Amino acid sequence: MAFYSKEDLVVLLKEAGLRVTDHRLAILSSISRVRQPVTVYELVDTLRKKENIDQATIYRNLSSLHIAGLIRRLDFNHGHAHYELETGRVSHQLVCSNCETIEKIEGISIDDVIKKILKKSKKFKQTTTHSMEIYGLCKNCV
Numbered sequence: 001m002a003f004y005s006k007e008d009l010v011v012l013l014k015e016a017g018l019r020v021t022d023h024r025l026a027i028l029s030s031i032s033r034v035r036q037p038v039t040v041y042e043l044v045d046t047l048r049k050k051e052n053i054d055q056a057t058i059y060r061n062l063s064s065l066h067i068a069g070l071i072r073r074l075d076f077n078h079g080h081a082h083y084e085l086e087t088g089r090v091s092h093q094l095v096c097s098n099c100e101t102i103e104k105i106e107g108i109s110i111d112d113v114i115k116k117i118l119k120k121s122k123k124f125k126q127t128t129t130h131s132m133e134i135y136g137l138c139k140n141c142v
């Protein structure tokens with residue numbers, strides 16, 4: 001995972017047309033530091049303790065960062081949100097249905113599968129990116 005400096009995050013916000021605020025920088029910085037999608041609970045917990053931002057402010061800013069396309073919101077069928085920085089990079093992840101274990105698998109192409117899907121599609125001519133979640137149980141939960 002790339003490391004984002006404060007300057008990088010300022011650029012990201014400006015490019016997305018968002019006002020640069022300390023709250024937004026703190027939230028983006030917190031999300032950019034984790035290796036895998038972070039649950040909204042963990043995020044709120046960290047930000048409240050470290051940055052003293054209240055929950056409503058965090059939720060409001062997460063929403064605007066998401067709408068602006070800076071962060072990706074994932075559900076993973078867990079019934080709560082997880083966030084990660086929107087890098088535009090293709091990702092395939094294995095998700096445990098029982099706990100918060102998530103494993104990103106890189107270096108496997110499913111381009112052929114996507115071509116087949118596109119061939120069958122009546123409404124789409126091209127794809128830009130994709131994300132894929134595969135659900136199961138991690139070794140601790142089996």
Ligand SMILES: [Zn+2]
Nearest residue numbers: 039076078100
């Ligand atoms: Zn979860």
Ligand SMILES: [Zn+2]
Nearest residue numbers: 096099138141
């Ligand atoms: Zn598990």
